[in-house]
Amino acid sequence: MEAEEIPVLPRGVRLHYDHIREIWVLLAPERAVTLDAVGHAILSEVDGERSFGEITQKLAEKFNAPVDLIMQDSAGFLGALRARRFLDVSS
Amino acid sequence: MTTAKTAPPPIAMLAELTHRCPLSCPYCSNPIEMALQEAELSTETWTRVFQEAADLGVLQLHLSGGEPASRRDLTDLIAAAQKAGLYTNLITSGIGLSEKRLRDLDAAGLDHIQLSLQGTDAAMADEIGGYRGGFDRKMKVADWITKIGFPLTLNAVLHRRNLHQLPDMLKMAETMGARRIEVATVQFHGWALKNRDALMPTLEQAKETTRIVTEARLRLKGRLVIDYVSADYHSKYPKRCMGGWGSTGLNVTPDGQVLPCHAAQTIPHLTFDRVQDRPLADIWYNGSAFNAYRGTDWMAEPCKSCDRKTVDFGGCRCQAMALVGDASATDPVCQKSPHNAALQAQANTHAAHDRASFFYRSAPGKTPAPTE
Numbered sequence: 085m086e087a088e089e090i091p092v093l094p095r096g097v098r099l100h101y102d103h104i105r106e107i108w109v110l111l112a113p114e115r116a117v118t119l120d121a122v123g124h125a126i127l128s129e130v131d132g133e134r135s136f137g138e139i140t141q142k143l144a145e146k147f148n149a150p151v152d153l154i155m156q157d158s159a160g161f162l163g164a165l166r167a168r169r170f171l172d173v174s175s
Numbered sequence: 176m177t178t179a180k181t182a183p184p185p186i187a188m189l190a191e192l193t194h195r196c197p198l199s200c201p202y203c204s205n206p207i208e209m210a211l212q213e214a215e216l217s218t219e220t221w222t223r224v225f226q227e228a229a230d231l232g233v234l235q236l237h238l239s240g241g242e243p244a245s246r247r248d249l250t251d252l253i254a255a256a257q258k259a260g261l262y263t264n265l266i267t268s269g270i271g272l273s274e275k276r277l278r279d280l281d282a283a284g285l286d287h288i289q290l291s292l293q294g295t296d297a298a299m300a301d302e303i304g305g306y307r308g309g310f311d312r313k314m315k316v317a318d319w320i321t322k323i324g325f326p327l328t329l330n331a332v333l334h335r336r337n338l339h340q341l342p343d344m345l346k347m348a349e350t351m352g353a354r355r356i357e358v359a360t361v362q363f364h365g366w367a368l369k370n371r372d373a374l375m376p377t378l379e380q381a382k383e384t385t386r387i388v389t390e391a392r393l394r395l396k397g398r399l400v401i402d403y404v405s406a407d408y409h410s411k412y413p414k415r416c417m418g419g420w421g422s423t424g425l426n427v428t429p430d431g432q433v434l435p436c437h438a439a440q441t442i443p444h445l446t447f448d449r450v451q452d453r454p455l456a457d458i459w460y461n462g463s464a465f466n467a468y469r470g471t472d473w474m475a476e477p478c479k480s481c482d483r484k485t486v487d488f489g490g491c492r493c494q495a496m497a498l499v500g501d502a503s504a505t506d507p508v509c510q511k512s513p514h515n516a517a518l519q520a521q522a523n524t525h526a527a528h529d530r531a532s533f534f535y536r537s538a539p540g541k542t543p544a545p546t547e
């Protein structure tokens with residue numbers, strides 16, 4: 085995942101708050117992926133407009149963490165979603 | 176121990192809206208005794224059931240049949256499910272859907288479509304589905320689906336007669352812009368059990384299919400996701416049916432019976448509660464059918480002392496019933512089952528029936544079913 089690439093949740097993939105289990109999940113065709121706080125924080129910033137660089141910059145400020153580290157973690161997480169076609173990327 | 180009290184809430188529900196279907200695939204998973212149209216649940220009852228399901232913890236709703244498009248109220252049902260907060264997945268052959276109807280489903284909030292594929296050309300697909308013109312219509316429906324922008328999964332059922340078309344099926348999925356394809360080797364339940372002579376793949380075919388899928392997964396990584404169900408009788412271990420009995424999913428039949436799996440009605444000593452009589456949550460946690468094979472306490476040897484018992488939960492109860500005559504036996508697909516050698520031999524015999532013809536599924540409550 086490059087800094088200038090723009091991640092977007094494609095149609096049919098959406099965030100959902102599960103009131104019964106009290107967790108955030110990512111709903112996708114045939115799948116419900118349980119999200120931890122970090123995963124949810126990253127996906128909440130994905131709006132189809134801002135680039136990966138901008139998103140991670142914002143998260144770094146929010147969590148007061150080095151941007152390199154945030155980039156590394158987020159790239160792994162988003163890359164895994166991308167491989168399953170739960171995330172599209174444009175540049 | 177998983178009991179009524181410790182069972183987790185279900186994640187998925189399969190709503191079999193109707194057993195009516197214009198097609199008559201010889202591997203249809205519908206029961207031999209199908210529900211009559213008059214007995215089908217009303218729009219209001221389904222609407223209530225969807226809300227009960229969401230309140231119980233269901234996230235994914237699969238709307239299936241038969242052919243769900245045979246229900247005239249399909250759009251209303253999708254809207255009701257969407258309102259309840261469920262992720263809606265329509266499992267269809269495409270027959271009965273027009274562009275207008277698809278646009279209505281889009282407006283009602285349908286999340287995803289799963290389109291079945293009987294073959295890659297009209298000659299094959301229409302012979303398997305027993306419906307002339309079905310393939311051409313399906314291709315039109317696929318175009319509309321893509322045009323509207325629904326996320327699409329192709330759902331291919333493979334068997335001895337069409338396994339050679341797998342490479343073309345993968346190409347087709349790519350051309351249509353599908354994100355996923357389910358490549359499922361036929362599982363022997365329902366009508367498929369009567370068609371083992373015509374459908375059973377050979378061992379070589381089963382191996383070749385796995386090879387093609389493995390290669391395609393690498394080649395298409397990030398473009399097309401392939402979910403694969405391998406040939407059951409040729410496997411070493413059985414499949415974990417429904418993710419474990421009464422642990423992740425439930426089925427509601429057209430007439431309102433709540434089943435732990437779609438074939439559960441083949442186990443004669445089980446009784447099933449109906450959504451008309453009892454709240455869904457009560458059925459899930461306390462219904463006798465759901466507690467019959469929950470967890471591992473019901474197991475006998477060799478499952479009881481096996482280290483895979485929480486991996487596959489002893490395999491499929493309905494298959495143990497159908498093939499060994501005992502629903503609490505080890506699934507005979509397992510190499511540890513005392514019946515496995517006989518099953519392997521039987522599979523080879525079925526696969527060697529070159530000229531076997533199909534017993535097509537019949538319409539609900541009309542033609543009598545062929546006997547074994």
Ligand code: SF4
Binds near residue numbers: 204241
């Ligand atoms: S498997 Fe074939 S006959 Fe059965 S419901 Fe699906 S399309 Fe209809």
Ligand code: SF4
Binds near residue numbers: 412413506509510512
């Ligand atoms: S013995 Fe039972 S639990 Fe063990 S692998 Fe076979 S079916 Fe699964």
